[in-house]
Amino acid sequence: MDRVYDHLVTLLADKFEVDSDRIVPSVTLGELDLDSLAVVELYVTLQEEWRVPLDDSAASAELTVGEVAGSVAALLTEPASGPEAAQ
16 A cells, blocks of 8 residues: 555645645545545546546545545455456
8 A cells, every 4th residue: 555655645745736744644635625626536536547446426525545545555456357357
């Protein structure tokens, strides 16, 4: 999860202009001043960059940075399935 967390910190700092000193695993996205639209944009960006199927409907400003990183990391460790896996 460390590489996912580190990438998430970089993404939040660069794309969403969050001060990296404020980003810790226990802080919520809302506490980082991300509104609901920004949270969905974050999820879409993570899906595109990591090629994981994050559930946009579960995107919430109440999620912590650690929870988001954990969700991505968990999806990265799951075995591939579906039509793309057969290619």
